[in-house]
Amino acid sequence: MASFGGFPYAAILLVLCILHVDVVRGQITHPTEVSALNAIKDRLIDPMNKLKKWNRGDPCTSNWTGVICHKIPNDAYLHVTELELFNMNLSGTLAPEVGLLSQLNKLDFMWNNLTGNIPKEIGNITTLTLITLNGNQLSGSLPDEIGYLQKLNRLQIDQNQISGPIPKSFGNLTSMKHFHMNNNSLSGRIPTELFRLPVLLHLLVDTNNLSGPLPPELAETRSLKILQADNNNFSGSSIPAVYNNIRTLLKLSLRNCSLQGVIPDLSGIPDLGYFDLSHNFLNGTIPANFSGLPNLQFLDFQSNILDTIPDAFEPPKAVTLLLFGNRVCDTSNPARAAGLCQPTFVNDAPSGHGPQVSLNCAPCPTDRNYEYSPSSPLPCFCAVPLGVGFRLKSPGIADFRSYKEAFEIDSTSVLDLSVYQLYIEQYTWEAGPRLNMHLKLFPNNTNLFTISEVMRLRQLLAGWQITLSDIFGPYELLNFTLGSYADDFPTVVSSGLNKGALAGILAGTIIAAIAVSVVSTLFIVRRRSKRRTVSRRSLDIKIQSTTSEEVDNFAVLSRYSVKIDGVRSFTFEEMATATNDFDDSAEIGQGGYGKVYKGKLADGTAVAIKRAHEDSLQGSKEFVTEIELLSRLHHRNLVSLIGYCDEEDEQMLVYEFMPNGTLRDHLSATCKRPLNFAQRLHIALGAAKGILYLHTEADPPIFHRDVKATNILLDSKFVAKVADFGLSRLAPVPDIEGKLPAHISTVVKGTPGYLDPEYFLTHKLTEKSDVYSLGVVLLELLTGMKPIQFGKNIVREVNTAYRSGDISGIIDSRMSWCPPEFATRFLSLGLKCCQDDTDARPYMAEIARELDAIRSALPEGEELMSVTSMEMSSSGTLTQSTSNSLITTTGEHFDISHASSSGVPSRMAMNPR
Structure with missing residues (x-):
């Protein structure tokens, strides 16, 4: 190819042609859409400068990154039909002007760090078929206006912080096939209107705050293949028997949903292959007719209250049936349950890496990563x-x-x-x-x-x-x-213009291109001469790290790291700006790892920044562990990591700010608004659910190793979230013969007063070590005492009072209502967790089940205060904390179905003390 100074003439001419189009013809993208794109850019924060092309030329003809355009028949303008900006480390908010992109088919901002609400103006884009906003930090409620989009077939808003109900208007989306709304804070009931959508295939709403009974209208669905609704709170609901009429369902997953009653006959679902009802409160027996389903391969009924396996039940050899944690596993005749009652933690082992090189083969060339x-x-x-x-x-x-x-x-x-x-x-x-x-x-x-x-x-x-x-x-x-x-890749592609259009532009502007080519070429040669000192090797290395800069218009195609659930890398400058250069007034806590600061990011997001001491730097194991673990853990009762900073000899972890601080803050004698009994019970249940998730649902499972009151954080609704995973360890997995080791042998770490005595003596870490620590927290919740204070140990003190039959002297007197029967039951559970004998302690699933049972037994009107009252108690911001971190994600709402209209319990009983 002919060139000047090593630069191809064709590339010069093509660039100059497009420049000439802008000069001669002006903008050929619709002016309203140009204005909309500029407004979108103004609301975005672009730390990696991925959108630098948005500062010049016309969007469609200058190939703005991620902007794909097409010519509409009988229209003089080009129109933006796709906006593809996924995984570009963008933050800021999504501008309402996006609604002016009237011909947009695809709106894609997956795997960024956007905050704020989803603009209701999106409902104006009637051409939309795809909305993919998953993997951001969006909040607020879902706009009803999205229900106007008749052509929409995919809505992905999973892994955000969106709250409020699922709009009933979504029942108008007659083209919808894929609803992905999991891992948010959606509340209320699942709208029955969704199940009347004619082509709906997948409904993923797991890990939200959905409540109410399971809708029997699900049986009316015409095409639904997958319903995944795990980790919600359908408390008191049973599984409707009419679900047996669903003919299309392949997978039904209702794990950890507080379901009650019996498992219904579902033998009428011919293609059912995957059925998960684990971690509920289902009782009775396993339906015998499951064995007649030809495609069945997985049944998970772990951690329920099932007590019978019918004689007629013979699961096919290909079916995995899991029963661990049920009464049937504790029967005097366990032979019937043999092989079904072993705990399971992983689906199967990772494949690892296969062989890449034969010993008889010469090495591949290295110049292009062969x-x-x-x-x-x-x-x-x-x-x-x-x-x-x-x-x-x-x-x-x-x-x-x-x-x-x-x-x-x-x-x-x-x-x-x-x-x-x-x-x-x-x-x-x-x-x-x-x-x-x-x-x-x-x-x-x-x-x-x-x-x-x-x-x-x-x-x-x-x-x-x-x-x-x-x-x-x-x-x-x-x-x-x-x-x-x-x-x-060529530098001018992806505009949506066809080859004929580009050829026409080229032919019409060739003279103008030649006229300015000499000037442009000299400019290019001059720039190249400045770079001649760079070695060829350096250039080869740089190709891998600067791909997105050199091929901006294909940034969505170029090399970038996998985005794992929104974890962001911050610069030291960003952290210093957020905290006013780590001013003392921004300090909100201090612990063994370092100081904690309240910060404010450029987009206005309040965060907590945990900054390591100098002696904690240089590859701190806790620093790496917490990033690795939190990047893949998602549960409403676990803290969420926003990002980290690892530069300038600094290591920092960035979390969402927690306005209500730590549990210990609210148990201290100086707390002006002490927690009532119902709040303490709710916090205990939330913490237990978070740890239960670590033990049974994280893959591989995790032992926290530092459960304590200062590591249980409270969001604006007093929802408990377990935090600080710097000492956590992965649980053991089955060996090559399928045997599960009972413990991990490790150096003892943790906090005095919370340490499992067995672990301290033997260095054998098990899930029961976390159970012991949580038991101490339960005792703290009811007594207000610290684990070790004035030389007294809380476990010993509570045990002594409990055995004497008089616990009134140890109950926290600041609780205005705490009947003896509930206090006794609560303390009994805490003491069971704190037994010296590891085997005598309950499993975390049993703890969560008992706490939920205590909550369900509360008299009507005492279950919980109203949300309004609890928000009043959180109106102030804590200024000092002993916690390593003050952090949260939006959590579940309190169930106020039994609260009085005033928000105050209808009947008050004085503390028995």
Whole structure:
């Protein structure tokens, strides 16, 4: 190709042509949409400068990053049809002017750090088919106006902080197939209108604050295949028997939903394959007719109150049935439950990394990151793969190993690839459960993909244009890594203009291009001469780290790290600005790790910043552990990590600010608004649920190792959230023979007064170590005492009073209402947790069940204060704390169904003391 100074003439001319179009013809993107895009940019914070192209030229002809345009028939303007800005580390808010993009089909801001509300103006874009806003920090309620979008078929707002009810207007979305609303703080009932949508396939609403009875109208659904509603509070609700009429359902997951009653007959659901009812309060027996379902493969009934396995029940060999934590496992004749009562923590083991290099093969070239194609029919075949981060969000399987081949065949078929072109480098089960995979796509017996082939594959994956078999459920794209291909992409693409349009522009402006080409070329040569001191090796290395800058218009295609649930990397400058240079007035706490500051990010978000002492720096294990663990833990009773800073010899963790501080703050003698009994009970239950999630649902499970009152934080609604995972350890997993080790041998760490005596003596850490620590917290909640004070140990003091039969002297006198029968029951549970004998302590599921039972037994009118009253008690901001961190995510709302209209309990009883 002809060039000047090493720079190709064609590229110069093409750039100059587009510059000339702007000069001669003016903007050819619709002016209203140009204004809208500028307004959107003004509301965004772009620390990585990913949107620098938005500062020049016309959006469609200057190829603004992530802006894809098309020509509308009989219209003189180009229109923005897709806005693809996923995983660009953007923060700020989504401007209401987005509603002016009248021809938009796809709105994609996945995996950023956006805050604020979802603009109701989105409801004006009647052409929208896809809204993907998942993986941000959006809050507020869902706009009713989204229900106006008749063409919308996918709404993904999962993994945000959205609250309020699901709008009934969503029942108007007749084209809707995919509702992904999990991991938020949505409340109220599931609208029955959703189940009348004609083509709805997937409804994911797990890990919210939904309540009320399960809607029997679910039986009216025409096409629903997956309902995942785990981790909600359908307290007192049973599973409607009419669910047996759902003919299309493949997966029904209602784990940890406070369900009661019996398990109904669901033998009328012919394709049911995955059924999870674990961690509820279901009783009675297991229906015998489950054994007649031909596609059934997974039944999880762990941690209920089931007491019978019917003689007629014979689960097929292919079915996994889990019963651990039920009464049936404690019967005098356990033979019937043999093999069914073992605890399970993981779906299956990660695949790890397969062999890449044969001993008989010469090394691949290193200049473009060549690798051996593991499945190629040609021996020792080297090629450059594409990397794809891919996650199954709600798979209808529990063991991927037996479905791995089916997935390979299925996915390569829809991608129009041969099976040997796909290599599953690694897969890992995550909480949910969700299946995270890293895939590599290899060229078809050629060394490199063509650029058009890369673009085709990316469009299929990112455009939600592939349809996997129903058994694999919905998927999401986490990243699409260009790697060595990034340097080959042309710099002017992705505008949506076809080749004919570009050719016409080129022909019409060639003279103007030549006229200015000499000046432009000299400018380019001058810039290149300044860079000649950079070695070739340095340039090769830089390609990998600056791809997104050199190919801005393909930033969504270029190399970027996988975004794990919104964890953000902050600069030291951002942290200093947020805290006014770490001014003493911003300090709100101090602990062994360092100081905690209240900060304010550039977008106005209040945060808590935990800054390490100098002697805690340089690869602090606690620092790394907390980032790794919190990045993959999502539960309404666990604290959420916003980001971290690791530069300038500084290590900081950034959390959401917790206005109500720590539990210990509210148990201290100086607290002006002491907690009432119902609040303390609710906090205890929340903490137990958070730790239960760590023990049974995190994958792999986690032992916290430092449960204490200062690590239980309270949000604006006094919802408890367990925090500070710096000392946490992964629980043991089954060995190669499937045996589960009973403990981890580790150096003793924790806080005096909360330490499990058995762990302290033997260095054997188990889940029962956390149980002991939580038991101490329960005793603190009822007594107000500290674990160790004036040489007295709280466990010993409470035990003595309990055995004497008079506990009135140790109950916190600041509680205005606490009947002896409830205090006794609460203290009894705390003492059971604190027994020296590890085996005698209850499991966390039993603790949560007992606390919920105590709450349910409270007299009507005493269950909880109104939300308004509790908000009044949280109106002040704590100025000092002994906690390592003051942090939260939006949590569940209190159930006020039994509160009086005034917000004050209708009957007050004096403390028995």
